Amino acid sequence: MKKLLLTAGISALLATSAVAQTIGVSVARFDDNGLTIMRNGMTDHVDTLDGVDLQVEDAQDDVARQLDQINNFVASGVDAIIVNAVDTNATDAMSVAAASAGIPLVYVNRQPINMDTLPDGQAFVASNEVESGTLAAFQMCQDLRAQGKSGGAQAYMLMGQLSNQAAVQRSKDFHDVIGMDMCNFITLIDEQTANWSRDEAQDMMTNWISSGEPFDAVFANNDEMAIGAIQAMKASGLSMEEIVVGGVDATADALVAMQAGELDVTVFQDLAGQGAGSIDTALKLAAGEEVDKTVFIPFKLVTPENVADFLN
Incomplete structure (x- = not known):
C-alpha cells in the first residue's frame, strides 16, 4: 500500500513539473511609468494562472544587456521569452537566438524592426x-x-x-x-x-x-x-x-x-492589457498553437469630456 502511494505521489509530482512553465521577460527599463503598468499587467495576469512562473529582468536601456538576458533565458531553458525591446532596430539577433533554440518569442509594446520576417513561433503584441x-x-x-x-x-x-x-x-x-x-x-x-x-x-x-x-x-x-x-x-x-x-x-x-x-x-494605451496579452500569446506559442503574428490592443481617445471613464 505504501509503495502504491509513493508511486502515485511521484507520478503526481512529475505531472505537476510537466505542466509548470517559466517565461523569461526582458523589459527595456523598470524606471518607466508606462512600462511599469505593462509589467504589472503581466504579473497580475500570471497570478490568476496555475503553474506559470515569470523571470523578469531589467535591461536598463542597454541593448547588449538585453541580448545577454535573452541568451541567458535560452541557456536556462525557459518555455517562452517576452521582450520589450530597448532598441527596436536591434531585434534581429534576439529573434535568431530564440529561434535557434526553438523557444517561442513575443515582442511586446515596441514593434521589432524585423516584424515582416519574424520566424515561426514569434509574435508581436501591442497597440497600433x-x-x-x-x-x-x-x-x-x-x-x-x-x-x-x-x-x-x-x-x-x-x-x-x-x-x-x-x-x-x-x-x-x-x-x-x-x-x-x-x-x-x-x-x-x-x-x-x-x-x-x-x-x-x-x-x-x-x-x-x-x-x-x-x-x-x-x-x-x-x-x-x-x-x-x-x-x-x-x-x-x-x-x-x-x-x-x-x-x-x-x-x-x-x-x-x-x-x-x-x-x-x-x-x-492599454499597457496592462498588452502585458497580459503577451503572456497569453507566449503560452499559446509554447503549447504549439497558431497565433496571429500581430495582436493589437485598441487605443482610445481621452479628453476632459470622457476622462472620468478612465479613472480607477
Whole structure:
C-alpha cells in the first residue's frame, strides 16, 4: 500500500513539473511609468494562472544587456521569452537566438524592426501606433479650431527615443495630421527628442519658452513628456487655458493633469492589457498553437469630456 502511494505521489509530482512553465521577460527599463503598468499587467495576469512562473529582468536601456538576458533565458531553458525591446532596430539577433533554440518569442509594446520576417513561433503584441499619434493630433487640431485659431497656429513636438518605433510612428502621425487640409493651419516650430522623460521635456520646453517664440500647442509622444512641458509652462507663468497640450498613454498622472485643466488630450494605451496579452500569446506559442503574428490592443481617445471613464 505504501509503495502504491509513493508511486502515485511521484507520478503526481512529475505531472505537476510537466505542466509548470517559466517565461523569461526582458523589459527595456523598470524606471518607466508606462512600462511599469505593462509589467504589472503581466504579473497580475500570471497570478490568476496555475503553474506559470515569470523571470523578469531589467535591461536598463542597454541593448547588449538585453541580448545577454535573452541568451541567458535560452541557456536556462525557459518555455517562452517576452521582450520589450530597448532598441527596436536591434531585434534581429534576439529573434535568431530564440529561434535557434526553438523557444517561442513575443515582442511586446515596441514593434521589432524585423516584424515582416519574424520566424515561426514569434509574435508581436501591442497597440497600433498609427492610431495613437493620429487620434491625439487630430483632436488637438479640433481643439485649436474651437479656440478660433484656424487662421494660423504654431506648435512644438517632443519626441521619444528615436531608436524606438513608437516614437518614430507617433511623430509621423503628427506630421501626417498637420498635412491634412483641415489641419494645415498648424505650423511646427521645432521638434526635439526628450527621450520619453519628464525632466528632459521640462528642460527642453524651458529652452523653447526662453526663445520668445509664441506657440499655441505642444504635442508629446507620451504623457511623461507632456507633463514635463506643462511644468515648464506653469513655471514660466503661461496660461494653460490658451495652450493645447497632448500626449499618449493616459497614465494616472496624465489623468490628474487633465482633471486640473492642464492636459487637453491623451490616448489610452492599454499597457496592462498588452502585458497580459503577451503572456497569453507566449503560452499559446509554447503549447504549439497558431497565433496571429500581430495582436493589437485598441487605443482610445481621452479628453476632459470622457476622462472620468478612465479613472480607477
